[in-house]
Amino acid sequence: LGSLREKIFVASNSEVRGFTKKGKHFLMFETNLSDSIRSMHVWGADLHITGHYIYNMYRNCKDTHFFLSSDKINDLCGVPSDAQEVIPVLGCQDRVLRVLSGNELLYEAEVPGAPSTLALYDVMSGYGHINLLYGTQDGLVGMVTINKDNPCHRWEIPNPGGLGGITGIETYDVTGDG
Secondary structure, three states, rough: OOOOHHHEEEEEEEEEEEEEEOOOOEEEEEOOOOOOOOEEEEEEEEEEEEEEOEEEEEEEEEEEEEEEEEOOOOEEEEEOOOOOOOEEEEEOOEEEEEEEEOOOEEEEEEEEEEEEEEEEEEEHHHHOOOEEEEEEOOEEEEEEOOOOOOOOEEEEOOOOOOOOOOOOOOOOOOOOOO
């Protein structure tokens, strides 16, 4: 699918379209999902998508992996691994992060609320252990380290005032001090 920085991908219903940075259309791909695409992650030639309960991975637009979740999938995040591939992490309604390898469930990590959004943090910390931020529907924010063997919970920020659910997370080193 080309260099990530040169391509823009959008999902609508069960279709994925690709555009160059100049807006030229280069890809129209109809997936085999029966419901609408809810989350998407692109890594090189690999396209990771989720529906309500289904995760699919396509390599060069060919279906290669499929996983049926036992509960609703709220978000998807691709965690870079040392094998130059992506470890998909599904944030599910039953308060579980499901870490996959191909079609198989590697492990589950319980979190204190239903994760509504996932984001990578400190990707440069090294392959093999990547920090993943999660926000929950009841307003908690937490960090867990993801690797191929098991999760390591780092911290959680409570929501004592009940300020609402977390709908997005993004990070940036504003001060430039790491």
